[in-house]
Amino acid sequence: MKKVLHIGIDDTDSLKGSCTTHLATVIINEIANQVDFLDFPNLIRLNPNIPYKTRGNGAVAIRVDGEEKDLENARELVIRKVKEMAKLDDENTNPGIAFLSDEITSAVKEFSKRALWDIISIPEAEKFNSFANIDLVKFGNGRGIIGALGSIGNPLNDDFTYEHLTYRSPEKYGTKRLIDRDSIIAADKATPLTFSNVDYDYNSIMITPRGADPVFTGIRGETAEEVMKAWCIIKPLEEITMRMIFRTNQHTNQHFVKEFKINELKPHLSIITQGKVSKNPYYIEGSHLIFPIKDNTGEIDCAAYEPTKKFRGELNNLIIGDEVTVFGGVRPPAEKHPLTINIERLRVDILEKTFSYENPFCDECSARLKSAGKNKGYKCHKCSAVYRNKKPIEKLVPRKLALQEYLPPIIAHRHLTRPRSREKRDNSNKQKSKEDVNKILNLLFSSSK
Ligand SMILES: [Zn+2]
CATH class of the missing domain: 2.40.50.1010 (OB fold (Dihydrolipoamide Acetyltransferase, E2P))
Structure with missing residues (x-):
């Protein structure tokens, strides 16, 4: 009998060139022939204002089903890959992995919701888990368990978006990303359901990050089809090693809860x-x-x-x-x-x-009056009339x-910022069926376009 497994991974990245989405993509490629995916991998952005994170505070949840033995293999592979690929020598990289084979309880969802805006300490997360009893694996100080729990507990049932990520060849890390700029503009114009590809006001391409991480491009949009279509139009001028589509809470304002x-x-x-x-x-x-x-x-x-x-x-x-x-x-x-x-x-x-004030007009000759001095009223420069009690004209x-x-x-x-272009969305995005998800993921594994 098939069983479900939710895998949450967090805090594997460092400024020195690693990235949780990249690690997740490697893992997904490796476990693809043993399990079925219940959803696209979920990229969950958590409270962007917590201090330990120099980057986007993003955790990943991979949701699969399979035979018990295959799920056990997948679990071991995830742990091995995190050990291999995370920058464990960096004291700011403290990975955590969460494995949940039961239903996502409302307590886990609540924890997850809190992780969007609050600061949760490692002892608090551990105390929570003494009741939730989720299989956690920690590295370093284990800070990553907060995001790992936070990601599995956020099934993105409300508003969500997609991001199509591509990855570079390792020898290119830290170098300028080579890409045909005109093709990005063309892709932007051809795909109205993608957003924030270009900031035209500041003449700035937004799909290529600047850091030393493995990400080559990230294209954000409302549907999986649309972000793939945009990528098809774009001409990379360097080798792409892998790509993945994440379903995500990015650009939904989900962190403004309280x-x-x-x-x-x-x-x-x-x-x-x-x-x-x-x-x-x-x-x-x-x-x-x-x-x-x-x-x-x-x-x-x-x-x-x-x-x-x-x-x-x-x-x-x-x-x-x-x-x-x-x-x-x-x-x-x-x-x-x-x-x-x-x-x-x-x-x-x-x-x-707010109001502005102007001098009033003369009743005799209609000329604009002049001040007769402080608290002395007005006088007319044309007919010499004097007004003690006239008030200035108030204008809004x-x-x-x-x-x-x-x-x-x-x-x-x-x-997490929801751009203006998404403000009128009716949140009617529908999750894809398991069959469609696996079909699209297979396409991503087999070709770079
Ligand atoms: Zn006058």
Whole structure:
């Protein structure tokens, strides 16, 4: 009788050139002839604001079924590959693997949901597992078990996207990625269900990462077919060793779960908070924009940093009294700044009215009056009439902001940021049948296009 196995893997990457998706792709290729896949591998991005992660905080869940003996072989292969390929000599690389052969309980789902926005310690994850009783394998300090549990517990039942990843030949790691730029533009134009391939405002290609990792390209989109179609149009100018399609919570805003009062904000949380702008925005050294917001519990600085480009200029139009909802990460205080919200997106809820004042007109000759001096009323320069009690004319000044959400340009988006192009999605993406998944995965194994 066939059994199900969920395999969660996290924290195998390091800045020195490894990547959890790459390792997962190697594993998937190797176990493909022993098991069937229940889904595309899931790439689950967790709280992007936790401190230990220099990169995207992404974990992978592989969901398979097969005969018990084959699943046992798969389990051993996963452990062996993590040992072989993870940068275990790097003290910041502490892999964890989770194997779950039962149903994903609501407790595991809850744990997973919390890992999207909160900070979970290793002892907490271990305590959780003393009840959940999931088969965990740890390396180093074992921090990876948090993401491993977090990934298996997130079956992506709500909004999700796809990413088609390709990988480079190892001798190319750390070198410039060679790719035909025009073909990327052509692919972008031909596939409306892909997104964020290019930031045209900043003339920037977004599908090629910059780091020393094995990823050559990542194409994001709404369907598996569409990301494959885009890749078919793109012309790589170097060898591609493997490719894989991940189903993922990237670009869904899934980490914005919980609303906080200002006095509840703690470093490294991903948060939603509402407040009133309590001081007009101002720029600080480095061209970062800062403004504080206030609610009935406290006040906190919000920051739009230099890399968010024109986002800063938009938010600079906020004024005291505007009511906003801020979505972002909490940055711990340091010598040069207090506890601060790093703004990832901002919704304007209520705009304060602002007025300009002009001198009134003369009742006798209709000329514009002049001030007669401080608190002395107005006088007419044409007919010399004097008005003690006239009031200035009040005019409503149009605001440059609207009641809507503002977010940084694509070049400054993080993995979980939902781009504007996805805002109108109705979340009607349907998961593919097991048969379709295995058909597509077989195609990915057999050809690089
Ligand atoms: Zn007059």
